[in-house]
Amino acid sequence: MERGLFALPWVPVNIGGSDLLAKAWFGDTQYRVLLSDLNTVWEEEMTTDDIQSRAQDLNKRLRAPTPAFFSHLCSVAQPCFSSEDDDQISTAHVTLEQHGDNLTVKLKSELAGLPFYWEFRCTTTPVGVVCRHLVRPLLAVSRVLQRQVEDLAALLARKDAEIQDYQENGAVLSRARLQTEPFEVHRYRENFFTQIIPQMGVTLDSLGFDSDLQALYMTVSSGKTGQKRKHSPDSSPAAEDNHVSEHHLHITDVPTDVGSSLASQEQNDVKASSGRPQVADRKQAVPLPSAAGSEERSTSRPKKKKAVGLFR
Amino acid sequence: MERGLFALPWVPVNIGGSDLLAKAWFGDTQYRVLLSDLNTVWEEEMTTDDIQSRAQDLNKRLRAPTPAFFSHLCSVAQPCFSSEDDDQISTAHVTLEQHGDNLTVKLKSELAGLPFYWEFRCTTTPVGVVCRHLVRPLLAVSRVLQRQVEDLAALLARKDAEIQDYQENGAVLSRARLQTEPFEVHRYRENFFTQIIPQMGVTLDSLGFDSDLQALYMTVSSGKTGQKRKHSPDSSPAAEDNHVSEHHLHITDVPTDVGSSLASQEQNDVKASSGRPQVADRKQAVPLPSAAGSEERSTSRPKKKKAVGLFR
Numbered sequence: 001m002e003r004g005l006f007a008l009p010w011v012p013v014n015i016g017g018s019d020l021l022a023k024a025w026f027g028d029t030q031y032r033v034l035l036s037d038l039n040t041v042w043e044e045e046m047t048t049d050d051i052q053s054r055a056q057d058l059n060k061r062l063r064a065p066t067p068a069f070f071s072h073l074c075s076v077a078q079p080c081f082s083s084e085d086d087d088q089i090s091t092a093h094v095t096l097e098q099h100g101d102n103l104t105v106k107l108k109s110e111l112a113g114l115p116f117y118w119e120f121r122c123t124t125t126p127v128g129v130v131c132r133h134l135v136r137p138l139l140a141v142s143r144v145l146q147r148q149v150e151d152l153a154a155l156l157a158r159k160d161a162e163i164q165d166y167q168e169n170g171a172v173l174s175r176a177r178l179q180t181e182p183f184e185v186h187r188y189r190e191n192f193f194t195q196i197i198p199q200m201g202v203t204l205d206s207l208g209f210d211s212d213l214q215a216l217y218m219t220v221s222s223g224k225t226g227q228k229r230k231h232s233p234d235s236s237p238a239a240e241d242n243h244v245s246e247h248h249l250h251i252t253d254v255p256t257d258v259g260s261s262l263a264s265q266e267q268n269d270v271k272a273s274s275g276r277p278q279v280a281d282r283k284q285a286v287p288l289p290s291a292a293g294s295e296e297r298s299t300s301r302p303k304k305k306k307a308v309g310l311f312r
Numbered sequence: 313m314e315r316g317l318f319a320l321p322w323v324p325v326n327i328g329g330s331d332l333l334a335k336a337w338f339g340d341t342q343y344r345v346l347l348s349d350l351n352t353v354w355e356e357e358m359t360t361d362d363i364q365s366r367a368q369d370l371n372k373r374l375r376a377p378t379p380a381f382f383s384h385l386c387s388v389a390q391p392c393f394s395s396e397d398d399d400q401i402s403t404a405h406v407t408l409e410q411h412g413d414n415l416t417v418k419l420k421s422e423l424a425g426l427p428f429y430w431e432f433r434c435t436t437t438p439v440g441v442v443c444r445h446l447v448r449p450l451l452a453v454s455r456v457l458q459r460q461v462e463d464l465a466a467l468l469a470r471k472d473a474e475i476q477d478y479q480e481n482g483a484v485l486s487r488a489r490l491q492t493e494p495f496e497v498h499r500y501r502e503n504f505f506t507q508i509i510p511q512m513g514v515t516l517d518s519l520g521f522d523s524d525l526q527a528l529y530m531t532v533s534s535g536k537t538g539q540k541r542k543h544s545p546d547s548s549p550a551a552e553d554n555h556v557s558e559h560h561l562h563i564t565d566v567p568t569d570v571g572s573s574l575a576s577q578e579q580n581d582v583k584a585s586s587g588r589p590q591v592a593d594r595k596q597a598v599p600l601p602s603a604a605g606s607e608e609r610s611t612s613r614p615k616k617k618k619a620v621g622l623f624r
Contacts (some may be wrong), residue, residue: 145457171483
């Protein structure tokens with residue numbers, strides 16, 4: 001389970017109206033979910049037996065074995081823990097409850113024409129989990145980005161050498177506005193610290209974890225940075241394919257916002273922290289053949305009604 | 313205390329032979345220490361009364377009030393928790409003991425000719441502390457570095473436009489080797505992910521937290537990025553001056569290793585994780601007038617001997 005979770009990035013989500021970072025792995029009738037508001041980190045890990053037992057508690061009439069309803073649980077739960085970029089929409093009614101150290105994500109969906117309830121009952125993770133899934137990868141990401149900055153600064157020095165050679169041989173610009181200042185790393189860094197960073201409005205509260213950062217996070221977390229295209233064998237296709245394919249896109253088809261202005265940067269931050277549509281108010285019908293009624297109506301159906309064999 | 317600690321970066325240290333990241337704030341007869349091996353994070357926070365009580369327990373003959381010995385404690389303890397770049401050397405014998413969730417740093421130094429013992433008894437921090445002092449700042453640092461990468465890529469595009477103008481007006485290079493390829497962000501990013509990162513040997517175990525990263529960490533942590541030169545009023549001059557002045561240097565006098573090769577990057581990593589000289593084996597005499605004897609001899613001195621009024 002830990003391995004499956006390592007292959008996934010953190011993504012900004014909005015669960016029941018709250019902005020959080022999420023990392024969720026759904027396997028073969030088991031799952032592990034991590035959530036964070038950057039003040040704390042919660043998690044829940046559930047095996048097949050745990051899931052069966054809770055499903056029974058929450059859905060008294062449910063008599064199906066775990067595999068029979070787990071795919072439905074995945075289909076309504078995964079969108080809640082996925083990036084908005086995935087365009088996944090949960091058909092479940094989602095609420096979030098925090099009591100002390102516990103954070104519970106409650107889902108109400110419809111399965112075979114009857115309401116299906118689920119709760120992700122997350123508790124505060126041990127510090128070791130925070131270190132493995134946030135501190136260490138973020139430190140590695142920072143080092144990788146530092147290296148990228150060094151690389152680009154070295155490239156700029158080479159551009160300046162080329163420009164200087166043209167100029168020393170008498171070349172002049174046809175459009176003066178194209179002239180650039182020679183890049184000086186000291187001056188650039190000082191300006192960046194004193195002018196750019198303050199304007200960026202970097203806040204420690206921001207849940208900004210955009211797709212580029214997700215791609216870097218996954219690259220350093222995978223531990224086999226040259227073999228990103230391999231799927232880890234123990235993760236479910238449902239969970240793994242979504243994320244890995246998403247990030248292959250980011251790695252090879254890099255966003256072209258490189259020259260982005262301060263404005264677009266801020267836009268990204270805003271989008272990351274609050275732009276995700278809330279799913280709490282949506283009550284779409286489950287696209288199952290028998291799911292014609294509303295949730296309210298289905299609860300008043302006769303108990304003997306049997307739809308696809310999950311309930312009795 | 314929290315505020316004083318926020319103004320400090322994490323620094324790689326070697327304590328009693330173990331590589332750790334440290335963040336230690338020493339105030340006016342109080343301190344707070346954070347240590348991490350990136351698997352967990354430990355901390356100890358001590359007030360004047362706590363310090364007085366422990367000093368009494370560990371040094372039975374000590375009768376001085378806390379302020380009288382606290383400056384000595386700072387002088388021997390601070391170098392243990394400071395970056396190797398500070399060139400601070402502790403005169404104490406330092407050992408590290410881990411028992412379960414507890415990490416104890418034991419110091420044995422010499423004060424007024426008698427042995428002076430101290431123990432930093434650190435316990436696992438709550439997740440909230442890890443979030444405040446590691447997760448949130450590292451996420452902010454990553455975003456700042458992403459922005460820097462975007463900035464530099466935009467500058468490269470401007471250089472290319474200037475070069476293209478020269479070329480279109482017939483300029484030729486006098487030295488062909490100065491010619492650069494036009495910068496293409498997609499190709500660069502793909503190459504960086506597939507070629508450079510794997511060669512960097514980024515490991516999640518690395519405690520690499522170099523001075524540039526420290527400067528960025530402090531900038532985002534300060535929350536007032538435009539006013540870095542102000543000292544926070546509640547931190548001790550001893551602790552604050554060392555670090556702030558160190559980082560002013562980094563901000564204005566940026567290291568010139570911008571074009572650093574893979575080799576020097578690796579050198580940095582090695583240096584950060586294991587290059588700090590171990591202080592455990594050093595037993596220099598404390599530079600006090602009466603500190604002439606060795607530790608062994610001083611323990612056998614007659615109990616009545618009184619040196620500078622700290623012991624009776």
